[in-house]
Amino acid sequence: MNRLYTTIVFLSLAAPFVAQAQTTVILNSPTQSGNAVGQFNTVVGSGNAGAALSTTAINNTFVGYDAGSSTTLGSGNTFVGTAAGNANSSGSNNTFLGTAAGYSSLTVCNNTLIGTQSGFNTTGSGNTMLGSCAGLANGNGNSNTFLGTQADASLAGLTNAAAIGFNARVRVSNAIVLGDPANTSLNVGIGTDSPQFPLDVRGIINVRxxxxxxxxxxxxxxxxxxxxxxxxxxxxxxxxxxxxxxxLQIDHPNQWADRVFAPTYRLTPLSEVERFIRHHKHLPGVPSAEMVAQEGVDLVQMNALLLQKIEELTLHVIRLEKEVNTHNRTTRREARLSPTRTRSR
Known part of the structure; x- marks a missing residue:
């Protein structure tokens, strides 16, 4: 305890006066025996912790037995835990926290591995793993995320894949998996704290x-x-x-067919409709069967169009009814006058 206290005080007082910012060694690291090299490095631990650091190693922090024991040229690494980053030689900007975390990482960069043996076999870069034994099968996979104890890849070499949850597994790149595929009771909730289904959503699902x-x-x-x-x-x-x-819902009243009943609406004479049908084989304004087969139809527009034709037909029927009624009245009036004419003769 006295030795530790003395060392810390020495470092605190002497650090501002070091001509060449060399490796700072605390406790039982072998670098204390004259191998303390590099710049702005901190090594705390026995065994071979930080033993291979070269003069170009910068800004590394190794804490634990054999932590970063093979690192020579790496920079910006933080290895905390027994044998954390053990095989790393020239990798940079990695954070390994836990016993044997990132153990086999040789020249990797930008990995964050937290948990006992997290990313133990990882030789790829840009990965994030959180949990005991997370990402053990990742291998040379890059830019992957494994969150949860034993969350992992089913195959090595994946890219941009994520597995979230205890024993979650992802098998393909560019995919996110929630939970253990073998757990048939697993439910995922969005907007609810008590999901009852594999995907239980409280709210609106928008399909763009x-x-x-x-x-x-x-x-x-x-x-x-x-x-x-x-x-x-x-x-x-x-x-x-x-x-x-x-x-079906429209956005504006103009999208509907009530304009047919406006005083200014021109009702196409049935004679013109007949000529159009003979020539085109479909109603005016209605898409042909060929067009529907090729392009489909908008349901709102088609419903409005069909209603328009019904309303036009209704107006034609009303007009014809008036003509028929007028004709019937004329016929009855003539019929009443006919006997009188006969008697006068």
Missing amino acids: GAGGKLKFSALQNNRLRNGYTDQFLTVNEHGETELARYR
Whole structure:
């Protein structure tokens, strides 16, 4: 205890006067025997902790038995724990915290490995691992994240992959996995602290138009429900979806067809409609079957268009009814006058 106290006081007082900022050695590191080299390095521990530091090693901190024992050219490393960063030779900007954390990392950079044997076999860079034995199978994988005890990759060499949770496993690059794939009782909640389903969301799920898709690769039953007793989407025995009671909403009244009833609206004469149908084989303003097959239709626009045709047809029927009524009244009046004319003769 007296030795430790004396050493700390010495370092605190003498450090400002060191001509060449050399390695600072505390306790039983072998670098105390004259091998204290490099600049701004701190070595605390026995065994071979920091024993290989060269004159170009800068800003390293090694704490623990054999911590950073092979580091020669590395800089900006922090290794805390027995054998932490043991095999590192020239890697830089790494943080290893825990017994044997980053043990096999030779020339890697920018890794943060926290936990006993976290990233033990990692030879890639840019990884973040937190938890006992996290990322053991990462190997030469880069830019991966493993959070949780034994969270890991199923294969070595992945890139930009993440596994979160106890024993979580990710098998492909550019993917995020939550929880142990073997745990069939695992539920994930967003906006809720008591999820009841594999994905339990409290709120609105927005599927963006650009590249957005909602895909059901497999269904356990043939109903998808909207949270009420009525079903809004079913899958029949042929695997086809059947839509019911779906709500369409417009953004502005002008998108709807009530303009047909405006006094200024020009109702196309049926004779013109007939000529158009003979030539084009579909109603005016309605897309052809070929166009629908190639481009599809907007449901809101199509519903408004169909309503427009119904309203136009209704106006034609009203006009025809008036003409028929007028004709009937004329016929009845003539019929009443006909006997009188006969008797006068």
